Amino acid sequence: MMASSYKDEDGHITVSGSGAAAGAGGGSLRSKKPENTAFKQQRLPAWQPILTAGTVLPAFFIIGLMFIPIGIGLYVTSNNIKEFEVDYTGVEMSSPCFTCSQNFSWNSTKPCTCSVPFHLDQPYESNVFMYYGLSNFYQNHRRYVKSRDDSQLNGNEESLRKPSKECEPYAKHNNKPIAPCGAIANSMFNDSLELIYIDPNGTKVQIPLTATGIAWWTDKHVKFRNPGAENTNLTVVFQGTTRPVNWRRPVFQLDSDPDNNGFINEDFIVWMRTAALPTFRKLYRIIQRRSNVHPTLPRGNYSLEVVYNYPVRSFEGRKRMILSTISWMGGKNPFLGIAYVSVGSVCFLLGVLLLIIHHKYGNRNNAAEISH
């Protein structure tokens, strides 16, 4: 089946009016005569697929045959990913974090802690990624998204002293510039989460969590820069600025590691990448696989130790902690696999349908052609 036809292959180019256009005023005549080129005479050879049942049929079958295996592969991969989610918002009375969520106040100095026990049915073999999830949190609200100053975050001294207008009303506090300014920074997630493995024999083992490698490399190394490139003493650099209103610590005390402090604190960078949808998760920590013998997280009982700082009840939000392994295609998401399988099968079915139509109508058309 030819999927295309070539239009008029004779795109030969001849020089116009060579001697043919003789006669009175030959010179002016020749110049007026249009050139006989394939383009000007609209004879460009054009490849034109004609969409008939016959020509698209193979395409449908090919798509079907390609998409279904891909879909199955994706689906299987997605199913092999282990994911565990625990909601620690503390809305219900029975929830361990209920008190913390009830007694929240911004200016309490004593942190409220709670521990949420959970059980893993399966061991997590490879690296495990720990996320926190928020829902009903509109990080994509326009007022919120633009409320930041990228040049301040890039280490611009001037912007540090004079934050952009976009940061309003989180630009200045007590006449001091806020660093980092804006609503996003101000509302940075500040619960701290710890994982404790409870041995079958009752001993509690703290799981080591890695706090680096959670942000985009380019963000950490290019987009976010601490001001005063040479000066490693952030306290001095940030002098004259004030911390965001909701923060308990200034920006230069986010972490003890100087490479993860100030604007280049990865927790901060992760938070600054505003999520697309109101229910989102953000990478919190990575649990590196230590040995080949033991699983990263063996099955058994765990406890999530929460320092409850972040209020979500006012906007009916939820807070979750998610543990997930990762494959080449990311976290658990059956959507892509299912979509591939269904599109593939639809194509295949359409192919069959078209085959029937082609058989039925194609013959009729051809017959009509012949009788012509």
Next chain:
Amino acid sequence: MCRSSGDVNSAFFTVHTLGTVEALSLHSLCFPSRCLFHSLWCHNLFFSLLRSCAGEENWVDSRTVYIGHKEPPPGAEAYIPQRYPDNRIVSSKYTFWNFIPKNLFEQFRRIANFYFLVIFLVQLIIDTPTSPVTSGLPLFFVITVTAIKQGYEDWLRHKADCSLNECPVDVVQQEKVVRTQSHKLRVGDIVMVREDETFPCDLIFLSSSRDDGTCYVTTTSLDGESSHKTYYAVPDTMAFKTEQEVDSLHATIECEQPQPDLYKFVGRINIYKDKEEPVSRTLGAENLLLRGATLKNTQHIYAVAVYTGMETKMALNYQSKSQKRSAVEKSMNAFLIVYLFILISKAVINTVLKYAWQWSPDRDEPWYNHRTENERQRHVVIRAFTDFLAFMVLFNYIIPVSMYVTVEMQKFLGSYFITWDEEMFDEELGQGAQVNTSDLNEELGQVEYVFTDKTGTLTENNMEFIECCVDGNVYIPHAICNGQILSAASSIDMIDSSPGGKRIRDLFFRALCLCHTVQVKEEETVDGIKRGIHQGRPTSFYISSSPDEVALVEGMKRLGYTYLRLKDNYMEILNKDDEIERFELLHVLNFDSVRRRMSVIVKSISEYLMFCKGADSSIFPRVVSGKVEQVKAHVEQNAVEGLRTLCVAYRRLSESEYQEACHYLTEAKLALQDREQRLAQAYDVIERDFVLLGATAVEDRLQEKAADTIESLHKAGIKVWVLTGDKMETAAATCYASKLFRRSTQILELTKKRTKEQSLHDVLFELNRTVLRQRSISGLSVDCLDFGLIIDGATLSAVLKPSQEVSGHGNYREIFLEICRNCSAVLCCRMAPLQKAQIVKLIKSSKEHPITLAVGDGANDVSMILEAHVGIGIMGKEGRQAARNSDYAIPKFKHLKKMLLVHGHYYYIRIAELVQYFFYKNVCFIFPQFLYQFFCGFSQQPLYDTAYLTLYNISFTSLPILLYSLVEQHVTIDTLKREPSLYRDIAKNSLLRWPVFLYWTCLGVFDAVIFFFGAYFLFDNTTFTSNGQMFGNWTFGTLIFTVLVFTVTLKATKCLGLGFVIWGSLLFYVIFSLLWGGIVWPFLNYQRMYYVFMQMLSSGPAWLSIILLITVSLLPDVIKKVLCRAICPTATERAQVRKRFLKIDLKFYLC
């Protein structure tokens, strides 16, 4: 009383002139219609003001020119200084200073530009989701490009003006020839023009270097006629040969105020000689040398300037014709309104939902996202209104910003294919098709009615004298006598013998030699001509505006009577005995299409003779004797054969009769007002009591492939009407020859002959019944019988006349239209030019509003060319007036086939797809943003980055579709030509109907939903990177945008071979995105796109989902196309398949 009123008049007169001058200088060439309007208005005003007391003598709409700026002697009329514009031609629109404001003003008068300006201003004023750059930049781009183009054009115009205004001119001053610059010329200056020079302004011809006071002129640049025309000097001044003599002339010229009609001029010259009464002479168009024309074959002439600068007829003729709008443009505007409505409703819905959603303060202002104090204090109504505007701004891209530019570009560039078309190039003329307006390209694909002129359009207008009939005897010149070569003398002598017959015969031949306006074009000196003709060498030839006359005079030459020349008002004839006969030419009663005849009054040695020739219908009623019956029979027989017939008659005038006629004529000619009317009256009085001499038959051959063209047009479903001024029989014969009527065609006649017998009412109803009956019988089989209608001018005007009775006989017009609707071909004969336009208008305004096309070659077709939706001019022999006034000009009638069936078809398909595609791609673009509002708290958060919003229409998706719309050929040229019926597939604007529009819009919405929710489910609360890191909202938008750009571009590619443009365009998008995200741009105050695109590409699932989403969104369109093609294929689709089979067959044979 009258004297005082005269003063009042003069006062007004000056004001009036001033007003006109001002109007002319203010509005330059681009607004000539306004100038005209202005002066017209003034004119009317003056008339109404003055009619009350002024007598006939006061022509306020005239001007008085003092030749050489000399005041008339006292006693004549008072000297009224008048101000005229100088001879500066200003065709430029702008000056250096007013260019920017004026051009901007002009551009923002366009509704689309204005819309985007408003959006831009809203963005500047209020806090909107997208930066003003997003709409400002495209707008700036569009405006700049247009301004540069217009500026460049205007600069060219300035340059042209400059060179025109500074070209040297010889002026006679103080008895000397002085050289000045053209723009310094004033009204009243005496100008000397040499051979091959162009006249610098409109001049009254005073004297010539030629003894007979004539000069030859070509008006090629004015109306395209390359023939030499003769102009005559004022008889009283033609003796002036030197500067001194000319400068001594003391005269004034009174003439009308400038008018755009090139062929009309009325004026009067008053020559003052010492203390004598001034001598008055009339001036006509033959005395007026027009600016732009060129002097030929004459050494030099003297002439006086009467109209200068912007008042010259050439300048007044630069008026832009009224804008015709194509059907596509109309539907485009309708679609735009729908989209505007969608836009507003989207904004309203979102605003309402926003306020409903954020009713609770925790949603409105959660703790993490407070408003500023300022915003909080704003009143809620203002806030809601601002939100509404912000939504409008967010969704404003649904109105495609670049559509107008792209459409215009497509039309402009696309029209080159017509001019480039080699097949429409005529070797003989040395010219190809010409495009005067590119606005109507696609209308060529929508034509339902073709109105064509007969002579010169269907036929060659290359007349050949066939035979003549004198007193019932037939004479055939030897050259065409069926191959039998007979000598001229024998062919004449063989039939006739009687002495009376001989006398009449000689008179007949003389009549034809004298009664014409043919000029002899000389190649050499006067002696040369004589010798040349005598020896049979073609050193001279005849020129006339009417090819019939040339044919007749040449026919006479073959019969032995040679017209030599007009010299000193004596016409010289070489009769067949080689003797020169001289007749004094006294008067020429020119031909006009109303009278349909012309006459001359000559004086032979002893007697006054008036010869008249004209259409039989206009001669027979005026004939008193002669063999009328025999001639009539012969004329009819000739007409049936398709020959053009003219009758010749004469009348002997006595001295007193001549004086009387002379009196009538001079009086009429001297009149400055209603001269035309008066002349017509005079002609009517003089031209009567003729003696019939005989008739002539001239053949006008059909144009090459005329029949084939008409047949193709019929097959394409186009109804062809022939409108002609010819007799019914002649026209019908032509129609049969050109296959307009076939043997099987049932002819319905609606002519005066029939209506004489029955009442018009009965005839109409009877015809209607016939047509309806036939239709009900034939039922489905359409082509079993078709009808042809013949109607003549007289009956037509009776039909169109609004009936007196309100409800009596009903409306003839409707019945007539009903009959016409069922006829495949209609012939309208005996039509006056205005009637042609009337017919076109009638069909145009009938209830289906069909698209009409008028094609013609002569000045009498101009009215219908202007009236029809598309006017096509044939570059014929009768001058270029039709071609100039048309939208497209083609060399031959046969080119109409390619014009409509190929070019029209392509253009229509191209533009229709372009328009639909534009709407589609903007729905795809904006609808995800709309959906996103539901997930971002209706906060007007844009989904895409500013750069993407800005460049989507300008660069990412514009080039492929522009190229597609320029070169798309769904069927080859050959197929289109071979199968005219394919034209029916696109009839009635079929690709831009509402269902199609709805389909595309739904397709856009579907694709948008696929894009958005595909990305949504992919992003839904999970990660899709292999390092566990998360993506943000900008990645979300970029993913959607990437899918969008790819889908939309591939949709344009689907049937396009120019892959490199598509891939180039997509590559550009990718490279741009990489670059845009690859650097921390120092000039931006946000870096939200930094590395977003690269990060997205580093993720496998992103790739997979891009592929998936593109496939899914392309799927429904493909399925729909395939199913439609399989189940109910259109003729075009069948042709495509057939073409393929042909190819396969061919290959098979070759193997």
